[in-house]
Amino acid sequence: MKKRLIMQIGLVVLLIVISIFLYRIGKGFQLIVENKNYTLGDVVYEAEGPVRVTFDDEIQLDLKKNRADLAILVGYGKHKIKVEVLDNNGNTIRTVEKTFSLSGKEGDLVSIPALLNGSDKWIFRRNVT
Amino acid sequence: MKKREAKFTIKRFLMTNIVPILFILLSAFAIPISQFSANYLIQEMLIRLARNSFLVLSLLIPIIAGMGLNFGMVLGAMAGQIGLILITDWKILGIPGMALAAIIATPLAIALGWMCGTILNRAKGREMVTSYILGFFVNGLYQLVVLYFFGYLIPIRSPELVLSRGYGIRNAVNLLGIRNCLDYFIPVTIHGVKVPLGTFIVIAIFSAFIVWFRRTKLGQDMRAVGQDMEVARSAGIAVERTRLISIVISTVLAAYGQIIFLQNIGTLNTYNSHEQAGMFAIAALLVGGASVAKATLPNVFVGVVLFHLMFVVSPMAGKYLIGQAQLGEYFRVFVSYGVVALALAIYEWRRAQERAYARRMFRGEA
Amino acid sequence: MSSTLLKMQGITKSFFENKVLRNVNITLERGEILGLVGENGAGKSTLMNILFGLPIIFETGGFEGKIYLEDQEMHFTSPLQALDAGIGMVHQEFSLIPGFTAAENIVLNRESTMYNFLVEIFGERLATLDYPKIKSRATNAIGRLGLSLDPDMIVSEMPVGHKQFTEIAREIEKENTKLLVLDEPTAVLTESEAKILLDAMRRLASQGIGIIFISHRLQEVLEACDRIVVLRDGEITLEKKANETNLREIASAMVGRRIEGLTQRTGEDRAFTKPILTVEHLWVDMPGETVRDVNLEVYEGEILGIGGLAGQGKLGIANGIMGLFPSGGKVTFQGDELPLNNPAVPLKKGIGFVSEDRRGVGLILDEGIAFNIVFTAMQIHDAYLKTYLGGLVKWRNDQEIVKAAKQYIEMLAIRCVHENQKVKELSGGNQQKVCLARAFALDPKLLFVSEPTRGIDIGAKKLVLDMIYQRNRQHGTTIVVTSSELEEMRAICDRIAIVHEGKIAGILPASSDSSEFGLLLMGAKASNEEGVISVG
Known part of the structure; x- marks a missing residue:
């Protein structure tokens, strides 16, 4: 009888753990992806265009110069971003790949020009400075 | 004597299957008129099988336990919807979202099922009416929770979910985050027909569960209680508890069923989606040839196909036949309630017949 | 370890004032088959209920006496305890x-x-x-x-x-089953099946299981049992080895229940010749009282008793003829064939019925005495009605109703406050009188009275029986009384038919020896065939 109670408590704990796990892998975040001129201190990163942005090999956005769009990323933890700069015929000129993590709040912002120009601060996280 | 017996079985077969036979005949008549292509109909049937089968499956266990058609399954549907509202607010997407909604709905459904089962134990022999009315009562509770507590006692942060006054959930909740995520989890297309394989796998697993469940001690006890409560009691089976468990299982399965259903539809009508769930599931099961006392897995699937074939075909058939699609629309509602009424009446009539037959046998002059 | 399996010592039990068991002692050896015999109400079921610790025993004040199983005193308070201790029960109704x-x-x-x-x-x-x-x-x-x-x-x-x-x-x-109680296991079996069952019983006994065998088929009891105990009125009237007794001895030990205050009207053998009702091959589908094939003649002017054990079908006969349960066969009343399955017809033709189900069928409990008395007459004969507009509108004639009611209340000595008192407030005996008054108000040519004395006290019993008797003597009404109380019927009837397994086992003059009735009740053929038909 005692054994069964332990098993039952174990099951409930397991379900709670699974719930937390599901929450973490299933949570969706809105991310603003910007391909506009970006001013960071006194440096200005010029936008290039058009670019193709791919997150986690799944979500793909095509952005012209001076445009922005929304992407929904799923799950906490590390995400991958791949930025391809295209020429006018749609051929890839160069590719930059990076991994990053999110703030856990809505509305983090990614600046493509900053990323392409090798700045560390290419992602602007909400409430995290 | 032999001849009479044979006649009796043919008559009996017709009587037991009168509803599905009627539907097959109606469909045979209506399909050509509707001018739908075979591909379209197959696609529709696959979608509807995926969408509805699980809800109908949730009805089986109370029937085994002799509690009739569990109109109280709408309680489970409500629990499922509360789970969906929460995960939508939290923006949990895809399969994890669905799974989380199911986990949240489970304790709610258990609690509601427990309440329902306790009440039904006090209303033996009148389970169906009681559970039907109970559905309305709990609908009131559900509205209280969703309309007043959400956003007030239970924090809801997404503005697109909350009514402009600051609390209460809007009439329609967009389930884009989980839409079709299970159906097409494993993408399969055959001849241009998309097969919702993911959902079918889940349904298959639960069908297997029901088959297995019938072979457990609990399942055996439920069958015993369902057939003769007093005999079961005198053999020492805990009748009340067994009945209670059957309703709890049914309510929990109904919650999962509603989650799968809405996953397929893609929008939740906060205040209406659950209302029809019970009636349509029950109608589908009865169309499949089930009765108040006996229902099998084939009844479920045959019923879903026949009932929804009627749903899909009748508006168009009505349009081509009389020039009015509304007639078909009217026909569906008319048919679903009519089927329930007919099946209940036939069941009572047949039971009286069988009792008289049994007494004749007893008298020894059958 | 002694060979005594079960010992029930000094068992006494009363339900309220009514003593149903008086100092009963029973012992059962290992591997022995004990036959327990008695009429309905003799106390067999109560004795077995005590053995099993049924809740009803304790709800009604428990019992006196002791129960020993394998020399250990037992105090069962629920059947499950008895089952755990190794007592098995096979019921009359199938528990499957x-x-x-x-x-x-x-x-x-x-x-x-x-x-x-x-x-x-x-x-x-x-x-x-x-x-x-x-x-x-x-x-x-x-x-x-x-x-x-x-x-x-x-x-x-x-x-x-x-x-x-x-x-x-x-x-x-x-x-662990050591003791098996079989309550009328053969009642529903065919002869060959019963034989197999008896063989199986002996087989079990030889394996050391003690068996208590309750049956109404005396022949079987004699065949299968080692020892026989006969209960009558809660007392053991006979206890003998099976090979030292015979059918007649058992039968006479069973019947002859004492009824206080009843005087037997003997010495008056009336002869009747003209049949008023002829019943041929009647079957009635009444649950629990199935009538299979009844042939019967009722003579004009007589009081005929229909007896038999519970469940054998005696109640079904009247209910079937009155059209209250699905039935078939041929019934002729005063020369005309009576259509079955139509309750209005027999009433219209002058057949009255006092149902055994007083509170369910017999009375409208929420109405007054007066309305209850005239109700059927109003429905069937349009009596006590004022008609207007050529019969389109019918109103109750309250004055007439009150007048008639007062007359019956006085005649039958119905104890009540006034004639419009609700019948549910009356005692069982007075309710029964209202039922009779209603039947009399129809002025029937033939009256069926079922279980007239069931559930009423002794004083009222005598009054009710006297009313039936006087109705017959003063109005010449032919009356068919169906009752489980053989002695009561013997007091007022001319002839008594005994129903066994849905058929008439025999008809005897009321003055016949009680052991003859006992044999018929048990389904044994009466020994002197002449006695069966000597009345007509």
């Missing part, structure tokens, strides 16, 4: 799940199961059933009985005999 196989029923709630991991979380009930093992256990139990019974057969498709065997197999499949 109709949709289960024989094997499933035999191991009901004692199924063999197989472990799976879910048991750890959700409990034993999620273990799966071990069908091969269940089947082998069932086969084994059936084998012990020495029967051929397919363990895979569904109960609802079995002949009744097999159902009975399944029940017995279930009891002996329990590992």
Whole structure:
């Protein structure tokens, strides 16, 4: 009888753990992806265009110069971003790949020009400075 | 004597299957008129099988336990919807979202099922009416929770979910985050027909569960209680508890069923989606040839196909036949309630017949 | 270890004021078959209920006396305790799940199961059933009985005999069953089935199981039992080895219940010749009182009694003729064939009926005495009505009703406050008088009275019987009394027909010896055939 109670408590704990796990892998975040001129201190990163942005090999956005769009990323933890700069015929000129993590709040912002120009601060996280 | 017996079985077969036979005949008549292509109909049937089968499956266990058609399954549907509202607010997407909604709905459904089962134990022999009315009562509770507590006692942060006054959930909740995520989890297309394989796998697993469940001690006890409560009691089976468990299982399965259903539809009508769930599931099961006392897995699937074939075909058939699609629309509602009424009446009539037959046998002059 | 299995000592039990068992002593040896015989109401069921510790015994104030099982005193307070102690019971009604196989029923709630991991979380009930093992256990139990019974057969498709065997197999499949009580197990069996059952009983006894065999078929009791105990009015009137007694001795020990305050009207043998009602091949589908094939003639002016044990079908006859239950056959009343299954027709033709179901069928409990008395006459004969507009509108004639009611209240000595008192406030005896008054108000040519004295006190019994008797003598009404109380019928009837297994076992003059009736009740053929038909 005692054994069964332990098993039952174990099951409930397991379900709670699974719930937390599901929450973490299933949570969706809105991310603003910007391909506009970006001013960071006194440096200005010029936008290039058009670019193709791919997150986690799944979500793909095509952005012209001076445009922005929304992407929904799923799950906490590390995400991958791949930025391809295209020429006018749609051929890839160069590719930059990076991994990053999110703030856990809505509305983090990614600046493509900053990323392409090798700045560390290419992602602007909400409430995290 | 032999001849009479044979006649009796043919008559009996017709009587037991009168509803599905009627539907097959109606469909045979209506399909050509509707001018739908075979591909379209197959696609529709696959979608509807995926969408509805699980809800109908949730009805089986109370029937085994002799509690009739569990109109109280709408309680489970409500629990499922509360789970969906929460995960939508939290923006949990895809399969994890669905799974989380199911986990949240489970304790709610258990609690509601427990309440329902306790009440039904006090209303033996009148389970169906009681559970039907109970559905309305709990609908009131559900509205209280969703309309007043959400956003007030239970924090809801997404503005697109909350009514402009600051609390209460809007009439329609967009389930884009989980839409079709299970159906097409494993993408399969055959001849241009998309097969919702993911959902079918889940349904298959639960069908297997029901088959297995019938072979457990609990399942055996439920069958015993369902057939003769007093005999079961005198053999020492805990009748009340067994009945209670059957309703709890049914309510929990109904919650999962509603989650799968809405996953397929893609929008939740906060205040209406659950209302029809019970009636349509029950109608589908009865169309499949089930009765108040006996229902099998084939009844479920045959019923879903026949009932929804009627749903899909009748508006168009009505349009081509009389020039009015509304007639078909009217026909569906008319048919679903009519089927329930007919099946209940036939069941009572047949039971009286069988009792008289049994007494004749007893008298020894059958 | 002594060989005495069961000892019931000084068992006395009363239900309220009514003593149903007086100082009953019973012993049962291992491997012995004890036949327990008695009329309905003799106390057999109460004795067995005490043995099983049924809640009803304790709800009505418990009992006096002691019960020893294997020399240990037992205090059962629920049947489950008795079962645990090794007492098995096979009931009259089948206690089987109709949709289960024989094997499933035999191991009901004692199924063999197989472990799976879910048991750890959700409990034993999620273990799966071990069908091969269940089947082998069932086969084994059936084998012990020495029967051929397919363990895979569904109960609802079995002949009744097999159902009975399944029940017995279930009891002996329990590992510790030492004592088996069989309550009228042969009542529903055919002769050959009953024979198999008796063989199985002897087989079990030879394995050391003690058996108490309750039956109304005396022949079987004599054949199968080692010892016979006869109960009458809660007392043991006979206890003998089966090979030292005979049918007649048992029968006369059974019947002849004392009824206080009843005087037998003897010395008045009336002869009748003209039949008023002829019944041929009547069957009635009344649950629990099935009539199979009844042939009967009722003579004009007589009082005919219909007796028989409970469940044999005596109540079905009147109910069938009155059209209250589905029936068939041919019934001729005053030369015309009476259509069956239509309750209005017999009433219109002048056949009255006082139902055994006083509160359900007989009375409108929420109405006054007066309305209850005239109700049927109003419906059938349009009596006590004022008609207007050529019969389109009918109003109750209240003055007439009150007048008639007062007359009956006085005549039948109905004790009440006034004539419009609700009948549900009356005592059972006075309710019965209202029922009779209503039947008399119809002025019937033939009156069926079923169980007129059931559930009323002794004083009222005498009054009710006197009313029936006087109605017959003063108005010449032909009356058919159906009753379980043989002695009461012997006091007022001219002839008494005994119903056994849905058929008339025989008709005797009321003055016949009580042992003759006893034999008929038990389904044994009366010994002097002349006596059966000598009245007409």
